[in-house]
Amino acid sequence: MILDGWIAQRLGVSALTRGALLEWQRRTLREIVARASAASPFYARHLIGVDPSEPGTLPFMDLRPLAEDPLALLCVPQGAVARAATLETSGTRGSRKRLFFSDEDLEDTKSFFAAGMAHVPGSRTLIAMGGERPGSVGALLGEALGRIGRVGFAEGPVSDPSAVLGRIAALNADSLVGVPAEMLALARTPGAGLVGPLRSVLLSGDAASRPLVAAVEAAFGCPVFRHYGMAETGYGAAVECARREGMHIREADLLVEVVDGEGRGLDDGEWGEIVVTTLTRRALPLIRYRTGDEGRILPGPCRCGSVLRRLEVRGRLDDRLTLPTGTVRLGELDEALHALPWLLGFDAAAGRGPGGVLLRLTLYSVSSSELERGREAESAVLGIPAVRDAWRGGTLRLECAIHRRPDGLRPGKKRILPLEKFPSAPNGSCGTSWTASGETFWSFHLLKRSGER
Numbered sequence: 001m002i003l004d005g006w007i008a009q010r011l012g013v014s015a016l017t018r019g020a021l022l023e024w025q026r027r028t029l030r031e032i033v034a035r036a037s038a039a040s041p042f043y044a045r046h047l048i049g050v051d052p053s054e055p056g057t058l059p060f061m062d063l064r065p066l067a068e069d070p071l072a073l074l075c076v077p078q079g080a081v082a083r084a085a086t087l088e089t090s091g092t093r094g095s096r097k098r099l100f101f102s103d104e105d106l107e108d109t110k111s112f113f114a115a116g117m118a119h120v121p122g123s124r125t126l127i128a129m130g131g132e133r134p135g136s137v138g139a140l141l142g143e144a145l146g147r148i149g150r151v152g153f154a155e156g157p158v159s160d161p162s163a164v165l166g167r168i169a170a171l172n173a174d175s176l177v178g179v180p181a182e183m184l185a186l187a188r189t190p191g192a193g194l195v196g197p198l199r200s201v202l203l204s205g206d207a208a209s210r211p212l213v214a215a216v217e218a219a220f221g222c223p224v225f226r227h228y229g230m231a232e233t234g235y236g237a238a239v240e241c242a243r244r245e246g247m248h249i250r251e252a253d254l255l256v257e258v259v260d261g262e263g264r265g266l267d268d269g270e271w272g273e274i275v276v277t278t279l280t281r282r283a284l285p286l287i288r289y290r291t292g293d294e295g296r297i298l299p300g301p302c303r304c305g306s307v308l309r310r311l312e313v314r315g316r317l318d319d320r321l322t323l324p325t326g327t328v329r330l331g332e333l334d335e336a337l338h339a340l341p342w343l344l345g346f347d348a349a350a351g352r353g354p355g356g357v358l359l360r361l362t363l364y365s366v367s368s369s370e371l372e373r374g375r376e377a378e379s380a381v382l383g384i385p386a387v388r389d390a391w392r393g394g395t396l397r398l399e400c401a402i403h404r405r406p407d408g409l410r411p412g413k414k415r416i417l418p419l420e421k422f423p424s425a426p427n428g429s430c431g432t433s434w435t436a437s438g439e440t441f442w443s444f445h446l447l448k449r450s451g452e453r
């Protein structure tokens with residue numbers, strides 16, 4: 001069982017039960033609604049006349065108030081803010097959202113990290129997450145590992161996989177924490193097999209496809225654990241136990257709901273938008289916050305015996321292509337392309353083109369190779385039914401190029417980018433300044449309709 005003992009301690013009960021947890025959630029929800037309404041000008045307006053004993057009737061919120069006037073959400077004096085986080089919003093507006101944490105908020109996160117990591121094997125962990133500033137996710141995790149007698153090495157995002165492999169060996173690290181796309185690049189960089197076997201890899205910060213998990217496990221000879229969290233959830237939200245069948249939610253601090261497009265609650269097992277309420281946050285609580293992430297609560301209890309519900313996440317709701325033949329999630333491109341054994345990573349850009357949608361894919365490979373890889377890439381992309389049907393029907397144009405490994409990878413969360421951010425290079429391949437050093441050895445434009453090839 002993971003986290004149950006830690007949560008029982010926080011609730012002041014000897015053994016955690018579902019009943020005790022629900023009672024705690026009801027009480028802390030009433031408290032946070034009362035406190036937020038009294039302390040924050042935004043919530044005073046937003047929560048006017050609500051009944052906190054009926055959680056399903058509370059109004060939703062999204063990231064807009066965090067971008068427009070974040071100080072209006074603050075529930076403590078500004079002097080009590082220990083960390084302010086400024087984040088790019090994932091929408092196309094290009095605005096930034098701000099979040100504030102008190103010392104107690106950061107302490108809660110460290111406490112969660114320490115409890116969650118106690119079940120993830122390893123004693124010397126390379127942390128490939130942003131950790132340069134105090135209170136950042138990497139710094140909090142490093143402190144948490146110290147509390148359970150482990151050593152965390154702050155590495156930061158991976159831009160040069162070979163150099164990171166060198167540091168894993170030099171530090172004698174036996175475990176890794178990092179973003180899925182960056183861990184895939186690491187796993188498929190020559191020499192990855194020489195640093196293992198490791199004891200664990202924890203993936204965080206983005207959804208991870210099945211072939212990606214399998215590739216990381218194979219390269220490092222160890223189990224992969226998934227973690228879900230974002231700044232809004234105090235960085236930590238849910239983590240897998242040893243069974244690795246869904247991420248157990250930090251339910252003393254977070255009330256998690258899954259809702260449909262109309263805001264109606266969905267049954268366990270149904271995919272929808274993840275909505276979170278931060279039950280114990282002091283500085284800037286969020287109440288029924290629509291995360292924009294797609295997920296579901298897994299039905300039934302985990303075989304580990306925990307009473308904590310399990311979450312499965314499959315990426316951003318707006319990260320999808322709408323085609324006349326259906327929608328294609330970025331996660332579907334991940335599933336199809338990560339299965340290519342030579343793929344380090346890829347970029348996808350899409351937008352309106354002449355006669356329909358243009359999807360532009362740039363694939364990164366370990367080394368230049370024969371034409372065969374282009375054929376493999378083509379059949380992987382066209383293996384997605386909605387893509388194949390739209391392409392055959394002439395409503396989707398596909399551009400694809402394969403680059404030999406560029407000098408640097410673009411770190412962080414994967415997105416489907418707007419076309420203008422990823423222009424087609426004059427030679428017909430795709431590229432931006434950071435891939436300019438990569439050698440394009442194969443490129444195709446799937447411009448023809450079925451029957452013309």
Ligand SMILES: [Zn+2]
Pocket residue numbers: 001002241242243244248302303304305306
């Ligand atoms: Zn479990």
